[in-house]
Amino acid sequence: xxxxxxxxxxHIPAKTKIVHLVLDxxxxxxxxxxxxxxxxxxxxxxxxxxxGRSQLGLAVPVGPGITPGSGxxxxxxxxxxxxxxxxxxxxxxxxxxxxxxxxxxxxARGNFCTVDDAGLxxxxxxxxxxxxxxxxxxxxxxxxxxxxxxxxxxxxxxYRFVLVLRPTxxxxxxxxxxxxDTDPQRLGVPPLMAQAEDQASEPAVELVNRWLTAARQMLQxxxxxxxxxxxxxxxxxxxxxxGDLYGLRAAAVAVYPMYKGVARLIGMDILDVAGEAVxxxxxxxxxxxxxxxxxYFHVKKTDSxxxxxxxxxxxxxIEHVDEAVVPSILALDPDVxxxxxxxxxxxxxxxxxxxxxxxxxxxxxxxxxxIDEFGERACFQGSLGAFPATHELPLAMGHAAxxxxxxx
Amino acid sequence: xxxxxxxxxxHIPAKTKIVHLVLDxxxxxxxxxxxxxxxxxxxxxxxxxxxGRSQLGLAVPVGPGITPGSGxxxxxxxxxxxxxxxxxxxxxxxxxxxxxxxxxxxxARGNFCTVDDAGLxxxxxxxxxxxxxxxxxxxxxxxxxxxxxxxxxxxxxxYRFVLVLRPTxxxxxxxxxxxxDTDPQRLGVPPLMAQAEDQASEPAVELVNRWLTAARQMLQxxxxxxxxxxxxxxxxxxxxxxGDLYGLRAAAVAVYPMYKGVARLIGMDILDVAGEAVxxxxxxxxxxxxxxxxxYFHVKKTDSxxxxxxxxxxxxxIEHVDEAVVPSILALDPDVxxxxxxxxxxxxxxxxxxxxxxxxxxxxxxxxxxIDEFGERACFQGSLGAFPATHELPLAMGHAAxxxxxxx
Numbered sequence: 001x002x003x004x005x006x007x008x009x010x011h012i013p014a015k016t017k018i019v020h021l022v023l024d025x026x027x028x029x030x031x032x033x034x035x036x037x038x039x040x041x042x043x044x045x046x047x048x049x050x051x052g053r054s055q056l057g058l059a060v061p062v063g064p065g066i067t068p069g070s071g072x073x074x075x076x077x078x079x080x081x082x083x084x085x086x087x088x089x090x091x092x093x094x095x096x097x098x099x100x101x102x103x104x105x106x107x108a109r110g111n112f113c114t115v116d117d118a119g120l121x122x123x124x125x126x127x128x129x130x131x132x133x134x135x136x137x138x139x140x141x142x143x144x145x146x147x148x149x150x151x152x153x154x155x156x157x158x159y160r161f162v163l164v165l166r167p168t169x170x171x172x173x174x175x176x177x178x179x180x181d182t183d184p185q186r187l188g189v190p191p192l193m194a195q196a197e198d199q200a201s202e203p204a205v206e207l208v209n210r211w212l213t214a215a216r217q218m219l220q221x222x223x224x225x226x227x228x229x230x231x232x233x234x235x236x237x238x239x240x241x242x243g244d245l246y247g248l249r250a251a252a253v254a255v256y257p258m259y260k261g262v263a264r265l266i267g268m269d270i271l272d273v274a275g276e277a278v279x280x281x282x283x284x285x286x287x288x289x290x291x292x293x294x295x296y297f298h299v300k301k302t303d304s305x306x307x308x309x310x311x312x313x314x315x316x317x318i319e320h321v322d323e324a325v326v327p328s329i330l331a332l333d334p335d336v337x338x339x340x341x342x343x344x345x346x347x348x349x350x351x352x353x354x355x356x357x358x359x360x361x362x363x364x365x366x367x368x369x370x371i372d373e374f375g376e377r378a379c380f381q382g383s384l385g386a387f388p389a390t391h392e393l394p395l396a397m398g399h400a401a402x403x404x405x406x407x408x
Numbered sequence: 409x410x411x412x413x414x415x416x417x418x419h420i421p422a423k424t425k426i427v428h429l430v431l432d433x434x435x436x437x438x439x440x441x442x443x444x445x446x447x448x449x450x451x452x453x454x455x456x457x458x459x460g461r462s463q464l465g466l467a468v469p470v471g472p473g474i475t476p477g478s479g480x481x482x483x484x485x486x487x488x489x490x491x492x493x494x495x496x497x498x499x500x501x502x503x504x505x506x507x508x509x510x511x512x513x514x515x516a517r518g519n520f521c522t523v524d525d526a527g528l529x530x531x532x533x534x535x536x537x538x539x540x541x542x543x544x545x546x547x548x549x550x551x552x553x554x555x556x557x558x559x560x561x562x563x564x565x566x567y568r569f570v571l572v573l574r575p576t577x578x579x580x581x582x583x584x585x586x587x588x589d590t591d592p593q594r595l596g597v598p599p600l601m602a603q604a605e606d607q608a609s610e611p612a613v614e615l616v617n618r619w620l621t622a623a624r625q626m627l628q629x630x631x632x633x634x635x636x637x638x639x640x641x642x643x644x645x646x647x648x649x650x651g652d653l654y655g656l657r658a659a660a661v662a663v664y665p666m667y668k669g670v671a672r673l674i675g676m677d678i679l680d681v682a683g684e685a686v687x688x689x690x691x692x693x694x695x696x697x698x699x700x701x702x703x704y705f706h707v708k709k710t711d712s713x714x715x716x717x718x719x720x721x722x723x724x725x726i727e728h729v730d731e732a733v734v735p736s737i738l739a740l741d742p743d744v745x746x747x748x749x750x751x752x753x754x755x756x757x758x759x760x761x762x763x764x765x766x767x768x769x770x771x772x773x774x775x776x777x778x779i780d781e782f783g784e785r786a787c788f789q790g791s792l793g794a795f796p797a798t799h800e801l802p803l804a805m806g807h808a809a810x811x812x813x814x815x816x
Contacts (some may be wrong), residue, residue, distance in 0.1 A: 044465045061416065063800035064802040064806070065806025067811060070816070072815040081412075083410065083414070089815075092815075093816070169575065349773070354803075376775055377791075380790075380793075381789075386791065386795070
């Protein structure tokens, strides 16, 4: 029996409350040798005081040396082994724009591209066309109809869009999505047609190829976006439901679509947040405090600043969370509070990275490490050590007195 | 998907260089309670300074309490799970004497032994005969011919030799090596004939038993080595190739045959080294620096000193590596440098041991632990913690920016 299966077997009712505060891309690196990271630089009196009463450690999202995307990184935080469970790229892309994906939908990420007179690709990203042009082209493509499915084409941004096929009427057929990318990933060759990786996916491929033919024909008159490719065909993977697994009434307090989407895929309730500020999220948390056992509270802007390479802004976002979020959560008197990130996004790298993520676990029943600082190097001195991120939920469940004894 | 499979799936081209400096049997123990280990005793200013800019940890070669042989210990360092992949004893023994083993060869380790007039074993090691006598007997045994195979008999030392059967002409037949040892492992019983563990191995067994009959007859006149046994029948296990797995042009800078042999089994290039000194190895590294991405640099004499129980000599070898190897490697400006051992060989034990191995990981993108000492107890305060040795290559790949993101 895996730890994952144990959660379902051992969880018991309780009145305790768990808050999982996730600062996206929290982990960082110094700007120069011998320097401090973003988190170590930030002035965080509330997190530091909490650290002194907590256990600290470094969470490994996927595995040693592996830089995770947001999908696998979040699955790990929610206790789902990211090497076992997989959210396809098409699904994540659809979730990322807030598309209301249904279990029967087949989703793919689309890229506009440029082809020459001979039909060979000269730019896989169509010169990164403006989002406004993307919207105009998507409007054209919406005219393409297919038998037996509803077709959705949605702008993401620049050269990126999402295509979704939905069987209609519901239940009329089951489409499968083991379909190869049409993007040959290099220049000087033509865009490919879709190909099934198994027999069950043949009907979907037939529809996709009808759509591709019509779409590419329609785009001929619109250089530089005079063709397109589809990648990452996927369906809702039908993940085990978080509520069943842990016996928790769970809610997501998130602002960005992708994170709400991932939480929705595992069956969490998605709470309305009035604005984009963390203060709005705190307000939502407070308003729903009595109705849930577990809150996933997602802060996006640490990651955005890291991706932009803006060390100072990332530190400032952390300081703002320290001031505007942490005391408010503590004032609600949770039973367990975990502060962590889904992965690291060091500003010096301007991207996600493989570095483990500083993590703090507080509960009435934790044995504090007595380290009065929340930072990468403080955390690796902590008693949680370097641990798989998938351990966070089981630890939270234990500390929330929500697991019965294993064995007699 | 395992971490191992992820390496093949995620590796991307890069120009970065990785050096894996392996001090064989590096880990040690104090001579007396309260004392220092060999590594802690050695004066290592270069390693200590490097430690201060690195992450430290203790590598667990195979598992808790498990003392590894050189084969599994090295497989782990190269990222191959030593519980999944196995190099048979006959193969390792052949590699150990520099025998050019082919994929079609069946190899076994041989032991001369002594039998009494009734043919019962009285000494399983033939009184540890001199290597010179071994060579004379091996010369006799080379006269034995078998149909359809070329037969090689090679001295190892004392009572040990290697037997290899090679189908000839190449491709004429495939021999299998699931064959039971002929050594009954106790006295007062006769040496056994070979027995197949599966049907596919019957043809090889028939050849082996013809050879055994002729060899034992021939030896009757040569007490104390008047009989022999064969053990550890094995073939090249056909391990996944290192270059395919990681996308690295990999080279071994090693002096001793077994280590070159293991590296060759996974497809590394084996570089010529002019002499047996580490300075010669450094010269080889420098000469081939531009042509490879990954260098396995193996230092043997730490282990030899440990096996001899010579604490001071082991510390002196470490000091010599600190002075003559470490600065020269750093001067080449690698992107990742790992300093570790394949296992521990404490001088007080005069043998390999189960103790985890002090390990240092340096890269531009490591967050240094700030511990200015390279030693067992310094390492267990490091942020890598106690970690499986199989993580070293994935970590090196991440730090060398040679892995793409996992998932979207």
